Amino acid sequence: MFSYTFHWRAAFQALPQMLAGAVVTLEIAVLSMIIGIVCGIFLALASGSHSKILRGAAAVWIETARNTPALLQIYMAYFGLGSLGIHINSFAALLAGIAFNNAGYLAETFRGGLRGVPETQARAARSLGMTAPQAFRIIVLPQMMRIVFYPLTNQMVWAVLMTSLGVIVGLDNDLTGVTQNLNVLTFRTFEFFTIAAGFYYVIAKIITLSARALGWRLFRY
């Protein structure tokens, strides 16, 4: 029944390589979150604006990001843009795909967060002579961030897990890419993917726990 015998030694020897892959994974996740947060804020503002064009564009982005597979979004960034003559490498394509997805989800989160900040806050800020962007940045945004902090953390974990889709556009130096290469070379599938899963798990846990600690520090009020 079990013709497969475990060979953990070979797998453990590959740990440094996999750790390097994990760093790339984290890198993509962090960058995709930064881009996703910035775009998500603009999308949230656009979908609440008076301009029909802005609202429409935001709706298309948000709807697509939330209702189509992330895999297709990454695929489109690589091959779709490629067929339009815009060639980007697999790292950039994966980053763009995940950032696009993050922005769509976060836009909805931010929209809810903005509703949670009373309008009187912006009005009080404006009455002190602040410009509208100042009032948003200094008064509204920090309060919104508190409201959306935990959904934001979830999205970050989700972004880490989504990086594993990089293999479909040929990314080979992230955690899944490295693991896949090792697998092809050695056929120790079970061992390598178990270790990879362990890495993903630990990264996700570290994010959740450090976010909790950060939340405690940031939002003491």
Place this chain on the structure above:
Amino acid sequence: MIEIQDIHKSFGSLEVLKGVSLNVEKGEVVSVIGGSGSGKSTMLMCINGLEKIQRGRILVDGTDVHARNTDLNKLRRKIGIVFQQWNAFPHLTVLENVMLAPRKVLGRSRQDAEAVAVQRLTDVGLAEKLKVYPSKLSGGQQQRMAIARALAMEPDYMLFDEVTSALDPQLVGEVLDTLRMLSSKGMTMIVVTHEIAFAREVSDRVAFFHQGRIHEIGSPEHVIGNPQQPETIAFLKSVL
């Protein structure tokens, strides 16, 4: 000087201000009384351009508030306003709340802004609460903080919108004391209030709002002590 000239203001089809005119001289304290929904808050919002008007004009030191080329952010520096609801910035400490606008709007250095903020907070009796978040303050303390925050901008005018109406009765006195202190320093103020006795005590003039108009205006002795209009009499009877 604030000159309000025949202003009209509607929200959709609801006409809230139906031709209000009022001049407030430098150093003058004008109290505004009147029933709920009569347009008192709306008028204050129009004075610093937080609300647009459909007709008429408002001049502050000769500057037309609603003119297209008026720099409202600059104009608002000289008009302090304290609202009916609490509007402390909850994510900033008391000191930061008060320092913020002088730093970001007036471009003061941290030290200067802090010195002014501490001074203003001391004036309103909050010197012990500098590092505290607003959620730890009582309603009266929050309202006094909001007053200090407006004063830190060194405004020429202060507008108060029922700053005591959401307070427990025992906290009303401390906020009114703060307003008394300001009026004794010669601050030009428009005070929307339900505290009739207070209006009578501090005001140079009292304006009674009714259905979007100033129905009766004059000295406190006249409007509160000896009102002529039946609506004013009825209103005073209902609140006293």
